[in-house]
Structures are given as structure tokens and as C-alpha cells.
Amino acid sequence: PGCVPSPSGLTPCVTGSVRVLQYSVKIVICVITCSCFGHFSVNLDQCGTEGLKVTSSDPDFAVQTDGTVITTCSVVFSDRTVTMLNLFSNCVLWECFLLLKVPSNKVLKRYKRRWSPPPFSIKENQKPPFPKDIEVIASDSSQNYSVRYTISGPGVRERPYDVFSIDEYTGMLRVHKTLDREEFNNITVRASSTSTNAPTDLSLPVTVIVEDENDNAPEFSGLMQYTVMEHCNTGTLVGVVRATDKDDPSTPHAKIKYRLGSGTELFLINEKNGSITARTTTLDRERQDKYLVPVEIRDMEGHPSGLSQTGTATITLGDINDNPPTFKQPSYTAEVEENKANVLILRIPVEDKDLVNTDNWRTRFVITKGNETGNFRIDVDPKTNEGLLYVVKPLDYEETKSVELQLTAQNVAKLEGTTASWSSIPVTLNVKDVDEGPEFRPGNLYLLVKENVANGTVIGTYTATDPETKKSNGMRYYKRSDPASWINVVESTGQLKVANTIDRESSFVNNSMYNITVEAVDESKKTGTGTVIIQIEDINDNMPEIKSKELVLCEGSLESVRIEASDQDNPPFSAPFFYELGKGHDGKWKLEDIKDTSAVLKPAKDLPTGVYSVPVMVKDLQGFGKEQTVTVQICHCSNGACLAKRTSTSLGVGGVLAILMSTLLLLLLCLLFAFVCTTKKDKIHMDDTGDGMLLKSNTEGPGDEVVRSQKSQPLWLVVQQVWFDYDSRNMNTMNVPPGFPNNMYQKSSSNMVVTGTLGGYSTGNYRSIQEEAEFLEFASRSTLHTWMTNALYLDKKLMYFATEDSGRYADDIPLRYGYEGRGSLAGSVGCCSELGADEGLGFLDSLGPKFKTLAEICMEK
Incomplete structure (x- = not known):
């Protein structure tokens, strides 16, 4: 309905002619040519009619089951091709091409023409002879002009070259070569029409479609080697077979079907995607570890007419631990x-x-x-x-x-x-059983022995027995190893006796353990060895020792030094240590921040540069210790080290000689004063640089407290230990040694001084605790004989004074005076001020204010 009726004078085409172009197993391609238009019918006998279903690919036409072709809407006919697809008969796919042509011997009335030919189709792999006609290209202007046709572009002068040509007068498009769809699936040429060398229409692209035929068999891609564990579950994926086909993927030519050639009782393959799975759980690597399974791939969805290829899949079984040794x-x-x-x-x-x-x-x-x-x-x-x-x-x-x-x-x-x-x-x-040598039981003998045990002490017995008789008869014992030679072994009994002092702190001892090896020899000269492990028990036989006794204190620093001590004994015979200042300390130092093994030594007051000896008592936890002397040098520092002292070389050669001469003259002057100054009635000012000071006093005699003795006795220099309470710093009761006169000791409110007497006359030699400590330190250096010599000299001088009048006695003897202020920095230059200074030339290293003025006078400006 609604279709335009056929033009008058034209006879409808009742039946068309059908010719079979290609027949394969399941595909029939029919070309139907009809030289009329309108509605017509087609004889489809050769295409098969049983169960036939026909559809048209051109929406302008419809095909009925009896073969009648009708138009579905108004159509202006020209030469055209109608492709009817999906012709199914008995489940067989058919494909028919319907070619409609307008009769060339008729003058037709044209309603409208367009310069737009549809795509043309040609088969790939066409056989010669060439050229072959494809289709006529007609221009609308050919109705009014005599036109000439030309083509250009791909397939002509571009790749692929020289494939197509066109008849310049009729517009027939021809092909000259065999085409491969897998190389060129379509080619578009450009058609032009001209009249008297002038274009009559715009150039038009004409597409030639290369239709596919099943000329490529499917191919395997990738290695076909797979692994699956033995005894795997049914359905376990083994691997996937990959295959490709170069034919048109939109046609059955490229639809691949997978199939196993053998081994189907063990494996399955999916016919569409090629995945191989296990079909059973009985795969056993120990029975067969590898399977070679043939695989077939066929296009046309596996139809017998399809192309195929066969490959081999190698399936290896992986091992699991299903077999115990x-x-x-x-x-x-x-x-x-x-x-x-x-x-x-x-x-x-x-x-x-x-x-x-x-x-x-x-x-x-x-x-x-x-x-x-x-x-x-x-x-x-x-x-x-x-x-x-x-x-x-x-x-x-x-x-x-x-x-x-x-x-x-x-x-x-x-x-x-x-x-x-x-x-x-x-x-x-x-x-x-074998004949064995002696055997010690136990193999390792442990003994606990205190160190320093007396030589000859039996610490144990170590004997061996015959393994067969279990007896020790006839055994002889010897030492095989004893690194420190501390133990003797009694040959006949195996007794262990101390031969030398056992010292736990020895280098032969490791972790308080000392080992010796004992050898036993039986009557058959067979030997056996055993080890004696001596656990040495510690005793308190070592005192704490100050590690470094020479310390440096820098001026301007924190003005303190740390004393560190160590004890070779083990707890409880070692740390924590107890620190306190030794007996006879001068009060210039104090101890602070006492910890387990250390203490801080700090000046109790400002001290000038110099070297100071400080007695320090260090005791262990059991109160076992000794007094040790620490030397502290107060100096100017650079980077924690004392700067070198200035020497006399800075004065020059003349200055040094001048100082030496002045010193000799001064010493001679002092000796001269010892004999001359006694006639002088003026008082001699003396400066005491120690803690005690010689003060002015109206008393010019020996004092009421000095008792004359009619009996001569030697000079006694007594140093009495004075104990100070560590917390309160109060002096305890002083004990006078028996046999010494009571008047030899005088007690002040702050310290203890010692007075030497001879023949009832006091020497006036008052010394503070610091001076007495210095005296003891000096005596410990084997210089006591020097002090004894000085004492004899003073004794003679006092005997000389005793023969003179009281005036001389008062002039040359240092007396006690009340404190009335600080004396001169230069000190006294009296006849007695330099007695006992036995320093040699060492004083040049630290010239004091006494000689500085003389040096400046003698030194050249």
C-alpha cells in the first residue's frame, strides 16, 4: 500500500532468473537478475524452499515466502542491488543477492536522479580472466550531455595500484586484479564526470567492498603448556587455548570451535573459549607426570566445511606431598x-x-x-x-x-x-666392650675455696676408678694443667692442696672460676683426665684505690674536680665508697657530691695558683680503706690543660744573672742578720703566710705560759692527730701522747698548733694543721733528715740566746701577737724568714713578691 504504481507501458517481471555462484556445504550464494521493476517474484527453487525464511537487507524492498519481491514505499528505480540476508531452510544459512536493472532499450521518464552510486561489492580471491565488470557509474548530467568518466585515488594510482579502471564512455567500473580481504577489506575510489573538458558534477567517492570468503584457517597463539596439581578437584582450570582467524570476525568464517582429540576422560575443553579443566580427581603425578593432549580448532563454528588446525597441549602435573617416605x-x-x-x-x-x-x-x-x-x-x-x-x-x-x-x-x-x-x-x-683407662667420677669436680687460703690447705680430693673393677687401686695422680700453679696434687691419694696464694683478682681467673686438669694413670699405664673447677670466694683483701691522683683545677672554671676510685673486690666488699678528708688536712678543701665510687673535691675558699696536696680517706662498704694523697694543681688553663709557666728566660740573660746575684746576696744578708740583729732592740716584723698570723703584741718576753725547765732535753716535734666530726666540723678531745710535756700543745679556737721546746725555751715554731700535714708529706719523701738538721741548728741558736741578755732573746724569737690586720704582701725579710727554704733554683719558676721588686731594679730598662 502506498507504493507508486508501475509506469504505463512497462511489463512487470513475473519471475527472475537465478544462478548459483558458489555452493559449499552449508552456504549458497544466489544472484537474481531482473530487468524490470515494480513488484515481481523470484524463483527460489535452487535456494531451497522448505522452511524458507527470507529477509531483505534493503528497507525499500520486502521478499515474501513465495519469492515475490515488492516495494515498501515510493521508490525511484535505477540500477541497484538488493541483498537478501538470513535465508534459512532446514537450519541451513543461505545468502542471495538480487540485482535489479533498468532496460536500456526503453526511454524512461526520470523523476529525479542523484550522482550518488551505492557501495559496490566484489569477492576476494577472484580467478582470472581479468578485467571483470563490477558496476556502471552513471551521472545525472549524462541525460543532457555527453560525459566522460574518470576515477582516481586508492586502487588506481595509489596503493593498491592499478586495481580498478572505468570505461570513460559507459561508466563501467572494472577490476583488474585479485584482492585479499585480509589486506584490503574495502577500497574507495573517486569518480568524476566531464563534458567538453568541464566537470558536469562534483567528484564522488565510490566504495568497493571486498567480501570475505573463508580462505584462512584458524591459528594457535601462545605456548600450549600448562600445569595443574595432582589430585586436584574436578573443574579445576588447567589452562586456556588461544586461537585467532584472519577472516572477517563478523562472519562465521572467524567463529572458532575448540575440541580435544583425546584425553577426554581426564580433561574437558570449552568449545567456545578454549579453557581446559580437569574432569577427574584421580590425576596422579607418580603414575604419569605429563599428558600430551591434541586440540583441534575449526572455524565456521565447527562445521565440517570449516577450515581447521590441530595442535598439542602439554599438561604437566604438579607434585604434592601425597607419599610419605x-x-x-x-x-x-x-x-x-x-x-x-x-x-x-x-x-x-x-x-x-x-x-x-x-x-x-x-x-x-x-x-x-x-x-x-x-x-x-x-x-x-x-x-x-x-x-x-x-x-x-x-x-x-x-x-x-x-x-x-x-x-x-x-x-x-x-x-x-x-x-x-x-x-x-x-x-x-x-x-x-673395650679395655678402658681410669675414669674420674664426676667428670667435672666443683670446689668452693676462699681466696688467700693458707698454703698447704686441703681443698678436696679427686680420684678415679677402673671402669671394669670400679676400684682405685694402684692409681697415680698428676697435674696436667694449672696455669697459676696454685694447686698441688698428692700423687698417691689425689688430694688437692693449696701451693700458692689463690687470688680471685688474678688474670688467670675468669668470672671467679679457676680450672685445673688432673690426670690419673693406672697400673697398665692407661690414663684418664678430669677437670677441677674451683669457685673462688671473694674476701675483702683490696682497698679502694684512687684512679688518678694528679688533678688539674682551672681558674675561672667550676672550681672543683672529681675523684674516682675503684676496688678489685666484688660486692659487698667494694662500692659504695666512703670519702672523707684525711687527718691533718689544712681546711682549704672540702668534699661534696659523694656517690658510689666518686666524690667532688672543691676548694673551701679562694686559693691562688699552685700545687696542693690533699689527704683523702677512701673506704669500701665494710669500712676497709686507707688515706691517699691527691695532688691538685690550680693553674691558668687553655682547653683544659695548664699553660706553661713563665721562666726567667723572659728577663733575658742579664736579668737572670742579676736575680741570681741578688738571691745570693740576700742569703748572705740573712746569715749576717742571724748574728748581728740580736744587738738591735727594734722589733722585727715577720709575715706568716699560713693560716696562723704573727701579730703585734706588747708582750716582748717568752710569755707566762712558757715554763723554763732547769733540765736540758732534745727538741720534740710532735704531730698530734686531730679528728674533726664530719658533720659538725667540731674538734674532738685531743689526746696527748704519753711521755711528752703538756706545755708542748697549745689549742686555739680554730686549729691545733704544735710547740717545740728545748731547755725550757720555746722555739716559737707554731704550725697549723696544714703545715703539719705538709711536714708529714715532706717526711714521707725521705726528707726528714733535712728537718732534723734544721732542728739541731735551731737548738744551737737557742743555746746561744740563752747565754745573752733577755733583750736579745726577745728580738730574734718569733712571738705570738694579736691579730691587727693583714701584713705586707712581700712578707718579712727578717733574719729568720727564709730559714728552712731548701728549694735550690726551683724558686725561679715561681718568683714571689719578695723578689719581684729586686728583679725589676736589676733588669735593664
Whole structure:
């Protein structure tokens, strides 16, 4: 309905002619040519009519089941092709092409023409002869003009070259070569029409479609090697077979179907995607570890007419530990000599069907019974997988004549995929008796001994016995090793006696342990050895020692130094230490921040540069210690070190000589004053640089407290220990040694001084605690004889004074005076001020204010 009726005078085409171009197994291509238009019918006998279903690819036409072709709407006819697709008959696919042509011997009335030919189609792989006609290209202007046709572009003068040509007068498009759709699936040429060398229409692209034919068999892609574990579950994916086809993927020519050639009882393949899966759970690597499965791929969805190819899929089974190791024998027996250690006594082979050199195959042996004493060890030979049974601790035939072991063989990997379990076997080891030497029991003897025990002390007895007789008759004992020679061994009894002092702090002792080795020799000259381990018990035989006794204190710093001590004893005979200033300290120093092993020494007041000796008492936790002297040098520092002292070289050669001459003259002057100044009635001012000061006083005699003695006696210089309470700093009661006059001691409110007397006359030699400590320190340096010489000299001088009048006595003897202020920095230059200064030329290193003025006078400006 609604279609334009056929023009008058034209006869409808009732039936068209059908010719079969190609017939294959399931595909028939029919070309129907009709030289009329309107509605017409087509004889489809050769295409098959049973169950025929016909559709048209051109929406302007419809095909009925009886072959009638009708128009579906208004159509202006021209030469055109109608392709009817999907012709199904008895489930067979047919494809027919309907070609409609306008009769050339008729003058037709044109309603409208367009310069737009439809795409043309040609088959690939056409056979000669060439050229072959494809289709006529007609221009609208050909109705009014005489036109000429030309083509250009791909297929003409561009790749692919020289494929197409056109008849310049009729517009017939021809092909000259065989085309391959897999190389060119379509080619678009450009058609032009001209009249008297002038274009009549715009150039038009004409597309020639190269239709596919099934000329390419499918091909495998990728390696066809797959692995799946043995005893896997049904449906487990083994691998995927990959294949491709070069034909048109939109046609059945490229639809591939997969099929297994054999092995279908074990494996399945998906016919559409090529995935291979396990069909059973009985795949056993130990039975067969590899399968070669043929695979066929065929296009046309597997139709027999399709092209095919066959390949081989290699399927390897992976190993799981489904086979436990098994022993080759049900039991084993071996023999081992007694007293043997670290020897191989048995090799035990096993079998394992799993993959060699994997954890499923490697065996791990376990001694599950009979090795409670740890005498045995079993290893594995990595090459043969055999068990290696060793004796690691000696066996004693007299105690054990045979040993029953049970061995179990396991794998490194756990069992899976099987119900089997690990295997075990018994192993009997017979101990072989041998003639043995003496044996110490125990092999290691432990003794506890205090250090410093007296020589000759018996600390224990170490004896050996014959393993066969269990007796010690005829044994002789000797030392094999005794690094410090501390122990003697009694040859006949094995007694251990102290030969030398045992010192726990010795370098031969390790962690308070000292070892000796004892050897026993029986009557048959066989020997045996044993070890005596002596645990040395510590005693408090070491005092704390100050590590560094020479300290440096820099001016302007924190003005303190730390004293560190150590004790070789162990607790409780060592730290924490107790620190306190020693007896006779001068009060210039104090101790602070006392910790376990250290204390801080700090000046109690501002001190000038110089070297100071400080007595320090250090005691351990048990109160065992001694007094030690620490030397502290106060100096100007640079980077923590004292700067070098200025020497006299800075004065020049003339200055040094001048100072030496002045010093000699001054010494002679002092000796002269010793004899001349006694006639002088004026008082001599003396400066005391110590803690005690000589003060002015109206008393010019020896004082009421000095008692004259009619009996001459030697000069006594007594140093009395004065104890100070550590917390309160109060002086305790002073004890006077027996045999000494009471008037030799005088006590002040702050310190103790010692007075020397001779013949009832006081020497006036008052010294503070610091001076007495310096005296003791000086005496400890073997210089006491110098002080004794000075004492004799003073004795003679006092005897001389005793023969003179009282005036001379008062002039030259230092007296006690009340404190009335600080004296001159230069000190006294009296006749007695430099007595006892036995310093040699050392004073040049630290010239004091006494000689500085003389040096400046003598030095050249």
C-alpha cells in the first residue's frame, strides 16, 4: 500500500532468473537478475524452499515466502542491488543477492536522479580472466550531455595500484586484479564526470567492498603448556587455548570451535573459549607426570566445511606431598664401641615417590624413643636422602650393653591428598666392650675455696676408678694443667692442696672460676683426665684505690674536680665508697657530691695558683680503706690543660744573672742578720703566710705560759692527730701522747698548733694543721733528715740566746701577737724568714713578691 504504481507501458517481471555462484556445504550464494521493476517474484527453487525464511537487507524492498519481491514505499528505480540476508531452510544459512536493472532499450521518464552510486561489492580471491565488470557509474548530467568518466585515488594510482579502471564512455567500473580481504577489506575510489573538458558534477567517492570468503584457517597463539596439581578437584582450570582467524570476525568464517582429540576422560575443553579443566580427581603425578593432549580448532563454528588446525597441549602435573617416605628394611641393627663419641654408626636409606629435591621428597628423621640421655644424633645426607645416625656422647658398656631406638621418617612438607602416615622402625645398637683407662667420677669436680687460703690447705680430693673393677687401686695422680700453679696434687691419694696464694683478682681467673686438669694413670699405664673447677670466694683483701691522683683545677672554671676510685673486690666488699678528708688536712678543701665510687673535691675558699696536696680517706662498704694523697694543681688553663709557666728566660740573660746575684746576696744578708740583729732592740716584723698570723703584741718576753725547765732535753716535734666530726666540723678531745710535756700543745679556737721546746725555751715554731700535714708529706719523701738538721741548728741558736741578755732573746724569737690586720704582701725579710727554704733554683719558676721588686731594679730598662 502506498507504493507508486508501475509506469504505463512497462511489463512487470513475473519471475527472475537465478544462478548459483558458489555452493559449499552449508552456504549458497544466489544472484537474481531482473530487468524490470515494480513488484515481481523470484524463483527460489535452487535456494531451497522448505522452511524458507527470507529477509531483505534493503528497507525499500520486502521478499515474501513465495519469492515475490515488492516495494515498501515510493521508490525511484535505477540500477541497484538488493541483498537478501538470513535465508534459512532446514537450519541451513543461505545468502542471495538480487540485482535489479533498468532496460536500456526503453526511454524512461526520470523523476529525479542523484550522482550518488551505492557501495559496490566484489569477492576476494577472484580467478582470472581479468578485467571483470563490477558496476556502471552513471551521472545525472549524462541525460543532457555527453560525459566522460574518470576515477582516481586508492586502487588506481595509489596503493593498491592499478586495481580498478572505468570505461570513460559507459561508466563501467572494472577490476583488474585479485584482492585479499585480509589486506584490503574495502577500497574507495573517486569518480568524476566531464563534458567538453568541464566537470558536469562534483567528484564522488565510490566504495568497493571486498567480501570475505573463508580462505584462512584458524591459528594457535601462545605456548600450549600448562600445569595443574595432582589430585586436584574436578573443574579445576588447567589452562586456556588461544586461537585467532584472519577472516572477517563478523562472519562465521572467524567463529572458532575448540575440541580435544583425546584425553577426554581426564580433561574437558570449552568449545567456545578454549579453557581446559580437569574432569577427574584421580590425576596422579607418580603414575604419569605429563599428558600430551591434541586440540583441534575449526572455524565456521565447527562445521565440517570449516577450515581447521590441530595442535598439542602439554599438561604437566604438579607434585604434592601425597607419599610419605618409607624404610627399605623393617628394622636395623648396629654395633658401637664404648667411649666413642661423634662417630657415624649407621646409614638408613628411605624411598619417597614424590618429586626429587623438593620438600615433599626431603626426609627429616626423628629419634622418637631411646635417646632420653642425648647420646645420639641423626642427620640427613642431602644427596641420597639417607638418615645418618651418630653417637655424640660416649656409651659405657659396664652400664649399658645395648640400646633400643625408634626412628621415624618424615618429610619437610606436611602430608596432603592421602590418608597415609609417617613410618617408624626399631634400631638396636649393641655396645662393644673395650679395655678402658681410669675414669674420674664426676667428670667435672666443683670446689668452693676462699681466696688467700693458707698454703698447704686441703681443698678436696679427686680420684678415679677402673671402669671394669670400679676400684682405685694402684692409681697415680698428676697435674696436667694449672696455669697459676696454685694447686698441688698428692700423687698417691689425689688430694688437692693449696701451693700458692689463690687470688680471685688474678688474670688467670675468669668470672671467679679457676680450672685445673688432673690426670690419673693406672697400673697398665692407661690414663684418664678430669677437670677441677674451683669457685673462688671473694674476701675483702683490696682497698679502694684512687684512679688518678694528679688533678688539674682551672681558674675561672667550676672550681672543683672529681675523684674516682675503684676496688678489685666484688660486692659487698667494694662500692659504695666512703670519702672523707684525711687527718691533718689544712681546711682549704672540702668534699661534696659523694656517690658510689666518686666524690667532688672543691676548694673551701679562694686559693691562688699552685700545687696542693690533699689527704683523702677512701673506704669500701665494710669500712676497709686507707688515706691517699691527691695532688691538685690550680693553674691558668687553655682547653683544659695548664699553660706553661713563665721562666726567667723572659728577663733575658742579664736579668737572670742579676736575680741570681741578688738571691745570693740576700742569703748572705740573712746569715749576717742571724748574728748581728740580736744587738738591735727594734722589733722585727715577720709575715706568716699560713693560716696562723704573727701579730703585734706588747708582750716582748717568752710569755707566762712558757715554763723554763732547769733540765736540758732534745727538741720534740710532735704531730698530734686531730679528728674533726664530719658533720659538725667540731674538734674532738685531743689526746696527748704519753711521755711528752703538756706545755708542748697549745689549742686555739680554730686549729691545733704544735710547740717545740728545748731547755725550757720555746722555739716559737707554731704550725697549723696544714703545715703539719705538709711536714708529714715532706717526711714521707725521705726528707726528714733535712728537718732534723734544721732542728739541731735551731737548738744551737737557742743555746746561744740563752747565754745573752733577755733583750736579745726577745728580738730574734718569733712571738705570738694579736691579730691587727693583714701584713705586707712581700712578707718579712727578717733574719729568720727564709730559714728552712731548701728549694735550690726551683724558686725561679715561681718568683714571689719578695723578689719581684729586686728583679725589676736589676733588669735593664
